[in-house]
Amino acid sequence: MTSTSTRGRGPGRVRWWTYLLLSAATVVCLFPLYWMFIVATTDTATATEMPPEVVPGGNFFHLAGLVLDTVPFVQSLLNSLAVATAIGVGQAVLCSLAGFAFAKLRFPGRNALFVVVVLTMTVPTQLSVIPQYMIMSELGWVDTLQALIVPGLASAFGIFWMRQHISATISDELMQAARIDGASTAQVFWRIAFPIVRPAAFVLGLFGFITAWNDFLWPFIVLKSPERYTAQIAIKALQNSLDVDLGLAMSGSFLATIPLVVLFVVVGRRMVAGILEGAFKG
Amino acid sequence: MTTVTATLTPAPSAALPPPASPRGRGLAERLSPYAYIAPFFVLFGVFGLFPLLFTFYVALFDWNPIGDQVFIGTDNFTRMFADPRFWNAAGNTVSIWALSTVPQLLLALVLAHVLNHARLRFALFFRMSVLVPYITSVAATAVVFAQLFDRDYGLLNWLLGLVGIEPVDFVQSTWGSHVLIATMVTWRWFGYTTLLYLASLQSVPRSVFEAAAIDGAGPWQRFRHITVPSLRPVIIFTVVTSTIGGLQIFTEPLLTGSGLTCGAVRQCQTLTLFLYEQGFGQFEFGYGSAIGVALFVMVVAIAAINFVLSTRIKADR
Numbered sequence: 001m002t003s004t005s006t007r008g009r010g011p012g013r014v015r016w017w018t019y020l021l022l023s024a025a026t027v028v029c030l031f032p033l034y035w036m037f038i039v040a041t042t043d044t045a046t047a048t049e050m051p052p053e054v055v056p057g058g059n060f061f062h063l064a065g066l067v068l069d070t071v072p073f074v075q076s077l078l079n080s081l082a083v084a085t086a087i088g089v090g091q092a093v094l095c096s097l098a099g100f101a102f103a104k105l106r107f108p109g110r111n112a113l114f115v116v117v118v119l120t121m122t123v124p125t126q127l128s129v130i131p132q133y134m135i136m137s138e139l140g141w142v143d144t145l146q147a148l149i150v151p152g153l154a155s156a157f158g159i160f161w162m163r164q165h166i167s168a169t170i171s172d173e174l175m176q177a178a179r180i181d182g183a184s185t186a187q188v189f190w191r192i193a194f195p196i197v198r199p200a201a202f203v204l205g206l207f208g209f210i211t212a213w214n215d216f217l218w219p220f221i222v223l224k225s226p227e228r229y230t231a232q233i234a235i236k237a238l239q240n241s242l243d244v245d246l247g248l249a250m251s252g253s254f255l256a257t258i259p260l261v262v263l264f265v266v267v268g269r270r271m272v273a274g275i276l277e278g279a280f281k282g
Numbered sequence: 283m284t285t286v287t288a289t290l291t292p293a294p295s296a297a298l299p300p301p302a303s304p305r306g307r308g309l310a311e312r313l314s315p316y317a318y319i320a321p322f323f324v325l326f327g328v329f330g331l332f333p334l335l336f337t338f339y340v341a342l343f344d345w346n347p348i349g350d351q352v353f354i355g356t357d358n359f360t361r362m363f364a365d366p367r368f369w370n371a372a373g374n375t376v377s378i379w380a381l382s383t384v385p386q387l388l389l390a391l392v393l394a395h396v397l398n399h400a401r402l403r404f405a406l407f408f409r410m411s412v413l414v415p416y417i418t419s420v421a422a423t424a425v426v427f428a429q430l431f432d433r434d435y436g437l438l439n440w441l442l443g444l445v446g447i448e449p450v451d452f453v454q455s456t457w458g459s460h461v462l463i464a465t466m467v468t469w470r471w472f473g474y475t476t477l478l479y480l481a482s483l484q485s486v487p488r489s490v491f492e493a494a495a496i497d498g499a500g501p502w503q504r505f506r507h508i509t510v511p512s513l514r515p516v517i518i519f520t521v522v523t524s525t526i527g528g529l530q531i532f533t534e535p536l537l538t539g540s541g542l543t544c545g546a547v548r549q550c551q552t553l554t555l556f557l558y559e560q561g562f563g564q565f566e567f568g569y570g571s572a573i574g575v576a577l578f579v580m581v582v583a584i585a586a587i588n589f590v591l592s593t594r595i596k597a598d599r
Binding site for chain 2: 013014015018021022025026028029030032033035036039051094095097098100101102105106107110113117120122123124125126127128129130131132133134135137150151153154155156159184185186189210213214216217220221231232235236239246249250252253254256257260261263264268269271272275276277
């Protein structure tokens with residue numbers, strides 16, 4: 001179409017509009033977070049001024065203090081941390097175990113059971129919240145953190161992801177050698193397989209952590225008392241006073257987002273690599 | 283999707299032989315694989331499959347959590363089909379889903395194509411940037427976007443005002459609230475989808491793009507005839523997953539409008555919100571479950587239609 005036959009204008013060169021497009025996408029992605037920060041550090045009056053304020057104000061600690069007065073926010077951050085960590089670790093370990101079984105162990109029904117695991121990924125279960133709540137009620141788990149943790153400890157996607165990695169990285173020769181040395185299946189898993197796939201399990205745990213940290217609907221249904229709130233539910237509680245002070249809801253949102261931004265700065269590279277590695281392809 | 287199909291058939295030599303020493307490890311060793319996979323099946327059974335089936339059962343009752351459970355057959359469904367609030371919620375759900383899925387996938391296609399460039403500089407920076415919305419919670423996103431889209435004090439309306447456009451009431455109007463919610467969904471997911479597409483694109487040999495360029499194919503032709511066709515499996519995957527997730531949208535409308543009705547005239551109330559309102563607001567578990575069943579049928583039907591359409595396009599080419 002264009003003058004691609006000209007030397008040097010093939011796919012080898014990046015055109016200027018590529019960077020323009022990507023820069024625009026970057027701005028779009030980062031701006032809401034920046035704006036959250038701006039409003040979280042100013043008062044409502046400044047936040048609603050036009051043209052808008054573009055530098056952070058000095059009101060952050062005042063607003064953060066207000067947040068802590070309105071809801072038990074530190075407690076809610078700790079609750080989120082506990083729930084997200086438990087789910088992240090649970091996913092990493094339980095899905096590695098199951099992935100190991102499906103990738104490397106021989107047992108009757110293996111293939112059929114794996115097909116079942118993959119099929120469960122397509123079942124929309126989130127909409128059955130009423131019976132889910134009834135079960136939690138029967139178990140006496142309403143308004144507890146284990147109601148959030150236990151259902152998320154293992155996932156079909158995680159099993160699929162770990163199976164891919166274990167099949168790809170662990171050779172049968174290695175396993176056989178361990179067998180000949182008399183290792184049991186459990187020993188083969190913990191001493192040989194798991195250490196090798198730990199990076200993949202880490203990325204999986206990370207995704208579990210982030211999903212759990214950001215979950216809203218289920219905690220919103222199950223949690224009742226403010227001291228059990230996760231950070232997301234605390235934001236909702238703050239938002240009820242949105243008419244009173246916008247900065248308040250924004251500060252809460254900002255405070256609940258900081259931990260993940262910090263986490264992302266540290267491990268974002270590995271997350272990107274994890275997605276690009278391809279197990280997320282399907 | 284290719285990966286799924288490929289891995290469903292086990293690799294020929296993948297299985298681990300039983301332990302060399304038979305002594306004392308008979309039954310426990312033979313059962314250990316089942317122990318390893320059991321946690322998932324137990325958890326999915328108890329908290330996923332059973333509740334789903336139980337939804338169908340509860341939907342046949344007039345079920346009050348602290349009162350009686352009276353079997354009423356299909357009365358909940360008759361009532362639901364006659365309920366304008368149900369049809370309103372169903373319409374809103376489909377509208378918001380379509381408004382958020384289509385732009386998201388198109389944007390992701392273009393960005394993945396661009397990010398796949400071999401000599402792109404700052405590639406990691408751009409890749410990480412587009413993933414930032416994914417780590418931001420829906421609750422925080424909703425608070426920020428509601429403010430940015432505010433009728434009187436929002437940045438967006440201020441910008442529109444600069445070019446002479448009247449302020450739009452994004453929260454209170456029907457289409458405005460749908461656009462606002464769809465924008466949030468698109469913002470949160472397009473980067474993640476982009477990276478999924480990029481992952482798949484990277485398995486296409488670079489020589490294919492180079493050969494096309496040498497044959498005179500421009501950027502648009504390369505995009506249309508190489509990028510899009512080679513992404514078809516993952517496009518189908520994302521269309522199906524965004525259908526399953528998008529039709530169950532809850533948090534964005536809840537935090538955008540005023541509570542469970544999402545606005546004075548239920549202008550952005552989705553089916554999940556309506557389900558929640560009936561179930562946990564009115565304590566009508568039976569009616570709420572009937573809405574859940576309707577949502578289930580809708581999700582499965584739309585996902586199936588999408589799947590068939592996406593594969594049909596593939597066959598035509």
